[in-house]
Every structure is written in C-alpha cells, then in structure tokens.
Amino acid sequence: MSPEAARSRSVVVDRPGEHRLVTGELPEPGPGEVLIEVAAAGLCLSDREVYDGHRDPGFVRYPLVPGHEWSGTVAAVGPGVDPALTGRRTVAEGFRSCGACERCRCGETSLCTSGYAETGFTEPGAFADHLTVPARLLHLLADDADLRAAALLEPAAVVAAAVxxxxxxxxxxxxxxxxxxxxxxxxxxxxxxxxxxxxxxxxxxxxxxxxxxxxxxxxxxxxxxxxxxxxxxxxxxxxxxxxxxxxxxxxxxxxxxxxxxxxxxxxxxxxxxxxxxxxxxxxxxVFGAPSSAWSQAVRAFGLGLLDPGPLITHEFPLERFGEAIALVGGGDPATGKVLLRP
CATH class of the missing domain: 3.40.50.720 (NAD(P)-binding Rossmann-like Domain)
Known part of the structure; x- marks a missing residue:
C-alpha cells in the first residue's frame, strides 16, 4: 500500500463550536477489532448537541471524532477476528457494552453497568474515512445492500427497540x-x-x-x-x-x-x-438500542420492510462538515437526513 493510501482523514471536534479536518495514519485494528472503511455517516440532533456543547458532560469526551450513525465495509481485521469478514458490508452497534455484566447477560446491552462508552461520543466515530470497532458489535448486511440507506440503521434500531x-x-x-x-x-x-x-x-x-x-x-x-x-x-x-x-x-x-x-x-x-x-x-x-433491536432492524432492512433511503435529503464530503452540521436542527422542513460521504 502506498503512503498516500495508508492515510485516513477524520473530523475532530476539539471543543464545542470548533472542528478541524485531520489527516493521520490509517487506524490499526487491535485484538478483536475490525477496521471499517466508512461509506456514509448520518448527522442527527445528538451530533449537533455535541458540536454546540449542549450534551450532558457524562455522555461526551472532547476532543472527539463524532459519528454514531454509519455504514461501511470491513477493510481489515485484527488478531483473533475471522479473516472472512474482510470485504463484508456492515453496520455496528454504538454502545460498547461489556457483554459480561448482569444486564448484558440478560440481553439488555443498552443498560450495561460497566460504564457508558459509545462510538461517536466517547470513542472515535465515523465522521472519517475509517474507524475501528469491536467485531462482536457488527451486524452484517447483504453483499448488495445499499450502504447509503444503511447509514440510518442506527436510528432504525432505536425505533425497533421502541416497537x-x-x-x-x-x-x-x-x-x-x-x-x-x-x-x-x-x-x-x-x-x-x-x-x-x-x-x-x-x-x-x-x-x-x-x-x-x-x-x-x-x-x-x-x-x-x-x-x-x-x-x-x-x-x-x-x-x-x-x-x-x-x-x-x-x-x-x-x-x-x-x-x-x-x-x-x-x-x-x-x-x-x-x-x-x-x-x-x-x-x-428508550435510549439507544440493545443487540436484539439491532438484529430486528437489520432484518427488516434486508426484507424491504424498512427503507430509510427516501429520508436522505443532503450529502456532503468530510471537508464540508461545517455546512452539514449547520443544517441539522435548523427547522427547515425540506431538510431530512443529512449524510457525510467520505
């Protein structure tokens, strides 16, 4: 791989109201992790809260790469992860649940008692070319899945939990x-x-x-x-x-x-x-979604019962993050879901 190909860009919010586009080394997946090449990442009001500094301090860590709604492709796997995952289209749960506490063992992974950790809020998110996530959180998609629409499977999982x-x-x-x-x-x-x-x-x-x-x-x-x-x-x-x-x-x-x-x-x-x-x-x-709700949303998407694509009204490259975040929560009824497309 050329030195240029081994670089990766990300949007970093250093503090409320201040962001920059950073180019750095390609992230390395650690043990049990996968490297994701991001296809699309959605912006929501929670991201606007992070950017404006209105999110509860217990649920955000600055400086931060936001982005908790995303889809992508497994680009590489870390030690202990099945190499067959490479090349698969996927989404992943945002909550970094421990899988071992009483709530997780009861299937209530969004109520994990080991402390709050979530992609895009306390862990680096998907407003980037790449991100790493634990392989155990993946929900694989069909080989021909629409990754643009699949970026909305995170809010769909929240809705599935509510249903x-x-x-x-x-x-x-x-x-x-x-x-x-x-x-x-x-x-x-x-x-x-x-x-x-x-x-x-x-x-x-x-x-x-x-x-x-x-x-x-x-x-x-x-x-x-x-x-x-x-x-x-x-x-x-x-x-x-x-x-x-x-x-x-x-x-x-x-x-x-x-x-x-x-x-x-x-x-x-x-x-x-x-x-x-x-x-x-x-x-x-409902705050977030347990693993079971993610599975339900992904199945509904695969069966065609859920089609998030028509909700998308705007798409921007990473370089135009400032324009994208300004649209979110602006009150314009013509603005639906806004995506970043690395």
Whole structure:
C-alpha cells in the first residue's frame, strides 16, 4: 500500500463550536477489532448537541471524532477476528457494552453497568474515512445492500427497540408523535403490524404527507390531535420537544402504552402523575438500542420492510462538515437526513 493510501482523514471536534479536518495514519485494528472503511455517516440532533456543547458532560469526551450513525465495509481485521469478514458490508452497534455484566447477560446491552462508552461520543466515530470497532458489535448486511440507506440503521434500531417495548398488534390504534427521522422510520416498522389506525402528529404538513406515503393512515397537527386524546392503544413519541412527552400520555387510552424515544432537554413539561395513575398507563423510555433491536432492524432492512433511503435529503464530503452540521436542527422542513460521504 502506498503512503498516500495508508492515510485516513477524520473530523475532530476539539471543543464545542470548533472542528478541524485531520489527516493521520490509517487506524490499526487491535485484538478483536475490525477496521471499517466508512461509506456514509448520518448527522442527527445528538451530533449537533455535541458540536454546540449542549450534551450532558457524562455522555461526551472532547476532543472527539463524532459519528454514531454509519455504514461501511470491513477493510481489515485484527488478531483473533475471522479473516472472512474482510470485504463484508456492515453496520455496528454504538454502545460498547461489556457483554459480561448482569444486564448484558440478560440481553439488555443498552443498560450495561460497566460504564457508558459509545462510538461517536466517547470513542472515535465515523465522521472519517475509517474507524475501528469491536467485531462482536457488527451486524452484517447483504453483499448488495445499499450502504447509503444503511447509514440510518442506527436510528432504525432505536425505533425497533421502541416497537418491541410497545408490543403493537394487528388492528391496533397507534399514534407516532413527531415525523422526523425516528418518527418516519417508526411509521414504516409499525405499518408492518397491520394497525387499524396509524396516525402521525407533527406540525409540519410536508412531513405529514411523507408519513402517509410511508404507511400512516392520517396526519394531524398537535392542535388537531387534541380531539384524539384518550384514543390510542400505543403512542410512540419520537420528537423530544418540550411538551411531547406529556402530550403523548394524553393521547393514550386508559390502560394504553406510551414509549418515549425523543431526547428531552431540561425543563421539558412533566407527565401529570395524577393522569398517569388514574389512566393506568404503561410508560417506557428508550435510549439507544440493545443487540436484539439491532438484529430486528437489520432484518427488516434486508426484507424491504424498512427503507430509510427516501429520508436522505443532503450529502456532503468530510471537508464540508461545517455546512452539514449547520443544517441539522435548523427547522427547515425540506431538510431530512443529512449524510457525510467520505
């Protein structure tokens, strides 16, 4: 390999608001690791929080190479890893769970008690030409998989975790609050359960129209949704807006289920404990995704039940990271998923 080919670029956020494009040595996979050649990496609001310095200090380590939503190809393997993985298309879990604690052994790998570690937040991420990850976290894709669309399998895994918590069944009445990336992926997965109603709540009319194309039966604004309070068997909240957790509980019928997947900021409206008690609601929250949810998302992608590709609206090279991150969270309804393409 030529000296030029052995180099690798990465976007480094030194501190909030400051980034640079760095060229260095090609990373070496250690024991049990693989080297990934990144095909595409998605930007989300969590990345914007990292860049702006708004993420909880316990969940980020500066300086940092962000990028937790990605797809790529195994370029090399480290000691102890099957060489047959080389050349395979893949994604990988972000949480660096230990696999040995009680929660991991129960299959709850997103609740690992060995301390928080996650690709793109505390470990080098995929806003780079290459990254290294533990081989045990890989979820292999078909040889002809669309790697551009596969970059969204991380948020799809979060949605799969929410769906598992919500236990949808055929003929159910389901609402999805928020029609961003998580919400539109949730519509696709939930439509596969043949609900009688699949309603999306979002103030943006274009997003409601897109949700209907993905399988929603109707789209409501938050004001219109007030007429449906107490109606739904399952409500999946994906927006993380200040009022959406409380409003999601109001949308659920008595005895219904609410799953919160949005990332809420301090000061968000609280859930009324009186309503919670009298309505006998079951409320769950999702942060990240366990291995089982990753497997479900990857299977749904392979079967064509999940197609994240239409959510992508912008693609940038690494050199234009500043432009890409400025679009995220800007409020433009024409901006969907933004990708970096090394």
């Amino acid at each position: 598992r918590c919500g236990r949808p069944g055929p003929g159910g009445r389901i609402a999805v609050v928020g029609a961003g990336t998580l919400g539109l992926l949730a519509v696709q997965l939930l439509a596969a359960f043949s609900p009688a109603e699949l309603t999306v709540v979002d103030p943006r009319a274009p997003r409601g129209e897109q949700a209907r194309r993905f399988g929603a039966t109707r789209a409501l604004t938050p004001d219109e949704a007030r007429s449906a309070y107490g109606h739904f068997d399952l409500v999946v909240e994906t927006a993380g807006a200040p009022t959406t957790a409380a409003e999601s509980c109001l949308l659920a019928r008595r005895g219904g289920r609410v799953v919160l997947t949005g990332m809420f900021a301090p000061g968000a409206a609280g859930i009324d404990p009186v309503h919670l008690s009298l309505s006998q609601l079951e409320v769950r929250s």
